[in-house]
Amino acid sequence: MIALTGASGQLGQLVIKALLDEGVKANEIVAIARSTDKLSDYEKQGVQVRFGDYEKPDTLDKALAGVDKLLLISASEVGKRLPQHKNVIEAVKRSSVKHLTYTSILHADKSPLGLAKEHVETEQLINELNIATTILRNGWYSENYTMGLPNIIEHSTVIGCAGDGKLSTAAREDYALAAAKVLTSEGHSGKVYELAGDEAFTLSEFAEVVGKEFEREIKYQNLSEVEFKSALMQAGLPEGFAQLLADSEKGASNGGLFDNQRQLSKLIRRPTTTISKSIRDFKESYQS
Numbered sequence: 001m002i003a004l005t006g007a008s009g010q011l012g013q014l015v016i017k018a019l020l021d022e023g024v025k026a027n028e029i030v031a032i033a034r035s036t037d038k039l040s041d042y043e044k045q046g047v048q049v050r051f052g053d054y055e056k057p058d059t060l061d062k063a064l065a066g067v068d069k070l071l072l073i074s075a076s077e078v079g080k081r082l083p084q085h086k087n088v089i090e091a092v093k094r095s096s097v098k099h100l101t102y103t104s105i106l107h108a109d110k111s112p113l114g115l116a117k118e119h120v121e122t123e124q125l126i127n128e129l130n131i132a133t134t135i136l137r138n139g140w141y142s143e144n145y146t147m148g149l150p151n152i153i154e155h156s157t158v159i160g161c162a163g164d165g166k167l168s169t170a171a172r173e174d175y176a177l178a179a180a181k182v183l184t185s186e187g188h189s190g191k192v193y194e195l196a197g198d199e200a201f202t203l204s205e206f207a208e209v210v211g212k213e214f215e216r217e218i219k220y221q222n223l224s225e226v227e228f229k230s231a232l233m234q235a236g237l238p239e240g241f242a243q244l245l246a247d248s249e250k251g252a253s254n255g256g257l258f259d260n261q262r263q264l265s266k267l268i269r270r271p272t273t274t275i276s277k278s279i280r281d282f283k284e285s286y287q288s
């Protein structure tokens with residue numbers, strides 16, 4: 001049986017879909033989440049939906065019963081993730097799991113992004129396990145940028161602090177398919193994959209593509225890290241989250257979100273989704 005944590009999240013739900021598309025039987029998939037209600041459609045299709053909270057080890061033991069392969073999708077509360085991941089890894093040690101796959105961050109070991117620390121520490125814990133392991137070092141989601149499109153269109157401006165840093169983003173769907181491929185095929189034990197989009201763009205180029213898709217002039221305004229953080233806070237983001245985003249973009253200005261190895265498209269056996277396509281997809285879903 002193949003299980004995944006974070007199954008109720010945006011990436012997790014796409015992984016379930018990709019596993020089904022890859023031919024895994026619904027009753028061979030164990031979807032672990034706190035918000036199990038978000039998985040009712042998959043439950044109706046026969047997917048086993050089990051409650052699991054990273055903060056409650058006994059729920060993890062129950063959730064992992066009979067599982068052979070586990071995808072640990074990194075948790076979402078920055079600062080709490082290491083102890084939460086540790087709880088899952090300890091539960092794995094007590095379970096039937098023979099292969100653990102983890103979603104890390106691009107170039108975790110040399111990333112300038114503050115977000116990388118918890119991922120590096122989690123990878124270290126995983127490396128100490130005596131079972132097969134695979135690390136999926138996921139790059140940035142294209143959706144991190146397309147979700148800001150309503151604001152960008154309103155102000156005809158993309159703001160950020162990534163300077164001329166190149167961003168090798170890919171759609172969540174691409175990363176989900178990569179996870180499904182690793183979970184359903186052989187030869188991934190001990191591997192660390194650096195997963196990123198085939199094409200990279202600067203935020204000025206992103207502004208240009210948005211302008212083309214929406215048929216209007218969109219400019220890029222590069223701010224300092226401090227200015228960008230305060231602009232995000234003015235837009236309503238909590239300070240901690242604004243700081244994380246500003247730090248990540250600063251890291252991107254130093255190449256932290258760039259990669260040209262094309263390991264993602266090799267794994268999924270098709271090109272990654274272009275940023276233009278992601279913009280069009282957002283446009284369609286927003287207008288409908």
Ligand SMILES: NC(=O)c1ccc[n+]([C@@H]2O[C@H](COP(=O)([O-])OP(=O)(O)OC[C@H]3O[C@@H](n4cnc5c(N)ncnc54)[C@H](OP(=O)(O)O)[C@@H]3O)[C@@H](O)[C@H]2O)c1
Pocket residue numbers: 005006007008009010011012033034035036052053054055073074075076077084103138139140141144
């Ligand atoms: N590469 C990128 O650009 C990028 C961007 C943002 C985040 N990330 C990372 O990638 C992960 C997946 O992305 P996503 O877009 O799917 O995020 P998401 O939609 O926010 O989903 C997060 C998932 O984590 C689960 N979770 C959080 N705390 C938990 C806990 N205490 N116990 C059990 N489950 C818990 C949530 O479950 P419930 O719904 O049940 O609470 C949810 O399923 C994120 O969690 C984050 O680590 C990557």
